[in-house]
Amino acid sequence: MSHVTELLPPAPPPPETKGRVTPAKIIGWVLVAAWFLAGVALAAWLIGAWDIDKIALYGPKYLSGLWVTIELVVICILLGAIISIPVCYGRMSQNRVLSAFAYAYVYFFRGTPLIAQLFLIYYGFGSFRSELEAIGLWTIFRDAWNCALFAFSLNTAAYQAEILRGAIESIPRGQFEGAKALGLNRFHTFRKIILPQAMIVALRPYGNEIILMIKASAIVSIVTVFDLMGETRRAFSRTFDFQTYIWAAVFYLVIVEMLRNIWVVLENRLTRHLKR
Amino acid sequence: MPDPTAPPLVAASVLSSFDPLCGPIGLLQLLPDASLLACGAEGWGDEIASGFFITVTLSLATLPVGLTLGFFLALAKISAAPSLRLAANIYTTIFRGLPELLTIFLIFYGLQIGLQQLAVALGIDATFEINAFFAGLIALALVFSAFASEVLASAFKAIPAGQYEGAAALGLRSRTVMRLIILPQLIRIALPGLGNLWMNLLKDTALISVIGLSDTLRQTGIAARITKEPFFFFGIACLLYLALAMLSSLVTSHLENRYKRAEQR
Numbered sequence: 001m002s003h004v005t006e007l008l009p010p011a012p013p014p015p016e017t018k019g020r021v022t023p024a025k026i027i028g029w030v031l032v033a034a035w036f037l038a039g040v041a042l043a044a045w046l047i048g049a050w051d052i053d054k055i056a057l058y059g060p061k062y063l064s065g066l067w068v069t070i071e072l073v074v075i076c077i078l079l080g081a082i083i084s085i086p087v088c089y090g091r092m093s094q095n096r097v098l099s100a101f102a103y104a105y106v107y108f109f110r111g112t113p114l115i116a117q118l119f120l121i122y123y124g125f126g127s128f129r130s131e132l133e134a135i136g137l138w139t140i141f142r143d144a145w146n147c148a149l150f151a152f153s154l155n156t157a158a159y160q161a162e163i164l165r166g167a168i169e170s171i172p173r174g175q176f177e178g179a180k181a182l183g184l185n186r187f188h189t190f191r192k193i194i195l196p197q198a199m200i201v202a203l204r205p206y207g208n209e210i211i212l213m214i215k216a217s218a219i220v221s222i223v224t225v226f227d228l229m230g231e232t233r234r235a236f237s238r239t240f241d242f243q244t245y246i247w248a249a250v251f252y253l254v255i256v257e258m259l260r261n262i263w264v265v266l267e268n269r270l271t272r273h274l275k276r
Numbered sequence: 277m278p279d280p281t282a283p284p285l286v287a288a289s290v291l292s293s294f295d296p297l298c299g300p301i302g303l304l305q306l307l308p309d310a311s312l313l314a315c316g317a318e319g320w321g322d323e324i325a326s327g328f329f330i331t332v333t334l335s336l337a338t339l340p341v342g343l344t345l346g347f348f349l350a351l352a353k354i355s356a357a358p359s360l361r362l363a364a365n366i367y368t369t370i371f372r373g374l375p376e377l378l379t380i381f382l383i384f385y386g387l388q389i390g391l392q393q394l395a396v397a398l399g400i401d402a403t404f405e406i407n408a409f410f411a412g413l414i415a416l417a418l419v420f421s422a423f424a425s426e427v428l429a430s431a432f433k434a435i436p437a438g439q440y441e442g443a444a445a446l447g448l449r450s451r452t453v454m455r456l457i458i459l460p461q462l463i464r465i466a467l468p469g470l471g472n473l474w475m476n477l478l479k480d481t482a483l484i485s486v487i488g489l490s491d492t493l494r495q496t497g498i499a500a501r502i503t504k505e506p507f508f509f510f511g512i513a514c515l516l517y518l519a520l521a522m523l524s525s526l527v528t529s530h531l532e533n534r535y536k537r538a539e540q541r
Binding site for chain 1: 352355356357358359360361362363364366369370373374375376377378381382385386389475479480481482483485486493497500505506507508510511513514517518521522
């Protein structure tokens with residue numbers, strides 16, 4: 001019987017790679033330094049260009065513009081969520097006509113630029129002025145704010161319907177079958193079994209959709225709504241001071257990053273039962 | 277004596293013969309001359325066709341710039357050096373978080389003011405007008421590359437380490453590994469995501485009309501204002517973008533099938 005009588009000597013550790021300076025690290029340091037310098041230069045410029053009169057004049061306008069942006073996004077996301085439910089139902093329906101109609105709706109709003117949709121509604125509905133006046137809707141569509149709400153809600157509804165559909169289709173069939181075996185009706189199956197699971201899948205896409213909406217809401221400034229971007233453009237056209245745009249960029253970046261981080265926290269909290 | 281302007285003229289005539297709207301076999305040639313969309317001096321067909329051409333050219337010109345930039349950003353994001361990852365992530369955070377419209381204005385006015393100040397500092401007396409096409413190309417490429425780098429970085433992460441190790445065991449150089457082993461798989465994984473980004477790019481080109489580029493939306497807008505038929509002309513603009521979206525989804529699904537051949541057995 002043979003057995004090992006002496007152990008192999010331990011191998012030397014592999015060469016240390018952690019402290020080594022690689023070309024990638026040097027490029028990285030240079031780039032980070034470049035970002036840092038750019039940030040410092042921007043801050044120095046903003047401090048140097050600080051003008052108390054301009055801040056007093058345009059600061060409150062920026063805040064009111066920010067409020068308009070937030071209002072627009074919140075209303076549109078909520079209205080879009082409501083409209084998306086029948087659209088999603090149509091997309092998943094067995095009925096050919098209904099599903100073709102829903103598909104065409106989604107394809108149109110996802111395949112054309114939002115700015116073209118907004119123009120089609122804001123300027124285009126002017127072609128039907130007499131008809132709209134006859135049914136008393138002209139006062140609604142004369143206003144840029146209402147047109148923006150209308151266009152943005154329809155647009156986000158198309159995207160949200162697809163998010164909802166993807167989430168519902170990701171639920172395994174066994175869940176539907178199990179609910180049926182328990183004798184639950186369709187409404188309760190959907191509300192108690194399918195929706196809670198689908199919402200977790202849909203959480204991240206919904207967050208992305210809200211961020212996309214915040215970014216897209218800047219487009220309303222073109223049809224004379226004074227949101228954050230609209231106030232920025234007005235301030236720039238009066239002062240020709242480039243810092244107006246820089247401040248807008250800071251505002252947008254802060255909102256988007258805040259929302260993104262809130263969403264990460266939310267997602268971690270809502271999916272904690274799925275973690276092992 | 278050869279005419280120095282001949283090559284561009286030939287190129288233009290070759291291009292115009294492929295024009296799907298107002299070319300010799302164009303769609304709009306079927307319409308009567310009195311129609312709003314006719315191609316002659318009366319109708320708006322030729323103006324809209326030129327805008328359509330600019331929309332397509334701008335998207336096609338932005339794509340390689342954005343993809344190249346995005347590829348290098350993705351390489352930085354999967355790099356072992358934390359500083360390189362940080363630099364790339366700062367870039368993505370900025371250009372993914374800013375509204376596209378704001379990026380366009382920042383680039384358009386920023387470049388103009390920056391060049392002006394540079395000229396003043398150098399003692400040159402000149403006024404700069406930044407070309408809207410150029411500014412739009414840069415702004416869209418920045419946005420596109422920020423999103424593309426995310427798609428490509430996650431595609432890189434989806435390629436198993438064994439692929440690199442196997443290639444290294446075969447003694448291939450790192451450049452050959454990238455070209456022959458990694459890139460073909462990368463394209464296959466990233467294609468659906470890149471297809472979506474291309475659709476977004478097509479739609480974002482409409483925003484460049486705001487800084488005065490005569491693209492589809494601007495040309496249809498002018499036609500709408502002069503003829504007082506806004507619904508008709510903006511509807512045409514939407515249909516044109518829709519046609520582009522359909523065409524690109526055909527092309528991307530064809531490409532996806534082509535690259536999927538490696539998976540089928």
